[in-house]
Amino acid sequence: MAASHQDVQKKNEDQDNSSTTDPDSLIRSNDPLHPANHISDLCRRFYTLGWVTGTGGGVSIRHGNHIFLAPSGVQKEMMQPTDMFVMDFLTKQYVRRPQALKPSACTPLFLAAYTHRNAGCCIHTHSQWAVLITLICEAGLQNSAERNVFAIKEIEQIKGISRGGSGSDEIAEGGRKVGNLGYYDTMKIPIIENEAHEEDLTGALEKAIEEWPEACAVLVRRHGVYVWGKDVAQAKTQAESLDYLFQLAVEMHKLGLKWI
Numbered sequence: 001m002a003a004s005h006q007d008v009q010k011k012n013e014d015q016d017n018s019s020t021t022d023p024d025s026l027i028r029s030n031d032p033l034h035p036a037n038h039i040s041d042l043c044r045r046f047y048t049l050g051w052v053t054g055t056g057g058g059v060s061i062r063h064g065n066h067i068f069l070a071p072s073g074v075q076k077e078m079m080q081p082t083d084m085f086v087m088d089f090l091t092k093q094y095v096r097r098p099q100a101l102k103p104s105a106c107t108p109l110f111l112a113a114y115t116h117r118n119a120g121c122c123i124h125t126h127s128q129w130a131v132l133i134t135l136i137c138e139a140g141l142q143n144s145a146e147r148n149v150f151a152i153k154e155i156e157q158i159k160g161i162s163r164g165g166s167g168s169d170e171i172a173e174g175g176r177k178v179g180n181l182g183y184y185d186t187m188k189i190p191i192i193e194n195e196a197h198e199e200d201l202t203g204a205l206e207k208a209i210e211e212w213p214e215a216c217a218v219l220v221r222r223h224g225v226y227v228w229g230k231d232v233a234q235a236k237t238q239a240e241s242l243d244y245l246f247q248l249a250v251e252m253h254k255l256g257l258k259w260i
């Protein structure tokens with residue numbers, strides 16, 4: 001029988017914990033699900049979706065007490081496991097730093113998802129659908145009091161979104177995961193304003209996370225979206241469901257249809 005994701009994760013954590021002396025052992029593994037390999041693979045896939053083009057966007061994975069982060073300003077779809085930074089989550093010190101590279105400017109935002117939501121993975125996309133939905137909300141075509149939130153209901157894909165990123169994998173009646181939103185629930189994603197520098201978004205993102213305990217993502221106006229989940233699978237499927245919903249709402253807007 002194939003090893004479960006939990007078995008693989010436990011094995012990787014054991015390897016990480018047994019190798020505190022050689023930083024490179026933190027990123028060297030034949031396991032495709034090892035975070036250093038997984039981030040590289042995910043970025044290649046996300047590039048084809050237009051989520052991480054032109055060096056924008058990124059992915060971070062928490063693995064035990066180690067946070068895996070990509071370098072800043074590099075072609076995200078070309079990254080290799082050896083390019084990864086590894087931070088000790090408890091001390092916030094880098095335990096592996098590739099020479100001549102800087103850690104992603106998204107690092108404090110990824111850390112907010114780990115600290116405030118106990119996330120296992122955080123994905124940042126520059127998807128044009130995410131950007132467009134923030135512009136449509138800004139244009140006040142919905143209730144002007146709601147320009148800082150994207151809300152949508154009665155679309156099947158909403159059932160792919162957990163309440164606050166803590167959904168159970170157990171399947172309830174109707175094919176919905178326990179802990180996920182239901183068809184008649186309203187999904188709400190807060191929108192914060194963009195800043196000139198990525199790290200300057202941290203305070204607003206932390207405030208939004210606090211004020212919207214059910215949200216699994218924060219949109220950044222004219223920029224993109226941060227999405228998290230308890231593990232890579234949940235972060236990835238939620239990023240996919242959200243992108244689907246953003247695109248759908250943009251297309252509905254073009255057709256003059258209302259989504260709420």
Ligand SMILES: CSC[C@@H](O)[C@@H](O)C(=O)COP(=O)(O)O
Nearest residue numbers: 054056057058072073104105106
């Ligand atoms: C196209 S530059 C985009 C960056 O400024 C930023 O928004 C981003 O998402 C990626 O930052 P990075 O430091 O390269 O990981």
Ligand SMILES: [Zn+2]
Nearest residue numbers: 056057124224
């Ligand atoms: Zn960005």
